[in-house]
Amino acid sequence: MLSNTEPQKGNWLYLLVAFLLALGLWYTLNAREEIERVVEVRLDYKGLPPGLIVTGGQLNKVSVRLRGPKELLRSMTNRELSYTLDLSGVTPGKNVIPLTSNDKPPELRAYEALEVTPSRMVLEVDKSMETNLPVKVSLRSSPATSSVRLKDVMVTPAQVTVRGPAGVVSGMKDIQAEIPVDLSAEGKALSETVPLLAPPAVELTPQSVVVTWRIDVKRRSLSLQRDVVFDGDASLSIQPSRANLVVSVPQALAKDTGYLAQFQVSVPSDAPMPAGDEELSVPLQVAAPQGGRVLKVSPETVMISRHVTEE
Structure with missing residues (x-):
């Protein structure tokens, strides 16, 4: 009697060969x-x-x-x-x-x-140029700049080495160093390490300098009226409720309403308050913006009184 196992093995062998051929054909095509x-x-x-x-x-x-x-x-x-x-x-x-x-x-x-x-690049090329240029100090732009004058300016070092494209460097006369406008430092000697300003393609050596300077401020005197700010409770009142100020401001800010509004007159928060029906005289406190000066305040004091209700 013949066994069926041998034909079955032959079928599996044919199937395996066909699968490998199909896999090879698929891989070749891909x-x-x-x-x-x-x-x-x-x-x-x-x-x-x-x-x-x-x-x-x-x-x-x-x-x-x-x-x-x-x-x-x-x-x-x-x-x-x-x-x-x-x-x-x-x-x-x-x-x-x-x-x-x-x-x-x-x-x-x-x-x-x-x-x-x-598909192409248009490259712009220039000759390189190196020279020494002086440092020029100027004020950084601000609302008060036109009222400020620099004096006693010293720069260390006074010249710097400039290297860059000849078309740019040849047209430069100096290197800019901008300093801030600090109105509160009027008349004082200031010193600061200031970065230098130059076109992007230009290299500077060194890149910063030490600047020493003073400022003078052109001023204008003004008369202002202000309500006296009082944070006392409702049973307290002050007399008078308005004060007159004579102030000095940078000329460029004389018409700047936002700047002038910073002048404020108030009763100090730690001022003593009256007890009973007594009255107390309290000196006024005046706040001023940077660069502003209070020359006179009238009156200098106010009277604080308490309203006593009769039972």
Whole structure:
């Protein structure tokens, strides 16, 4: 009697061979299938001739459209790709540098580069220039700047080294250092380390200087009236309830209502309060904004009294 096990083993063998053939055919078709993908490539630079400086047009990265095997492109990692561009041939002026599909990082040489965006770079190059320029001190812009005059200004160092594009440096006469307007320091000697201001393409050595100065303020006298601020309870009253002020302010702020509103007259919060039907004389307190001076306050005191209700 013949066994059925041998034909069954033969069937399994045929099925295994057919499966392997189908798997190989599927892998071959997918490996040969090509797709496209866009990747970003960072641009690095080398070889810029000595004495030249790039002033504009430099790109940080480009987009490259690739074609290649589906499996390979899908397995590409997201690591940063870079390409180093040789600038040894550039000259002063505008340099048009083509960005072709032949310029590929080594990681992309297995793929076909179809397009690079942008397709060119217009690099602006200038000669480098170095010189020494004096430091010029000016006041930082503020509402009171036009009323302030600098005096006794000293700068250390008085000159700084300037390096940058010749087209920029050749037109510069000095380097600016701006100092703040501090009205409360009128007449006092001030000293501060101040950063220097220069165009972005210009390098400075050093980048800051020590400035010593004083300020004078052009002033104007004004007469103001103010209600006396009193935070006492409702059973207390003050007389008079208004005060007259003579004040001195920077000339530029003489019509600035927001600035003038900071002059305030009040009864001090820690002032003694009357008991019973007595009256107390309390000196007024005057608040002034920065740079403002109170020359006179009238009256200088107010009378505080308590309303006593009859039972």
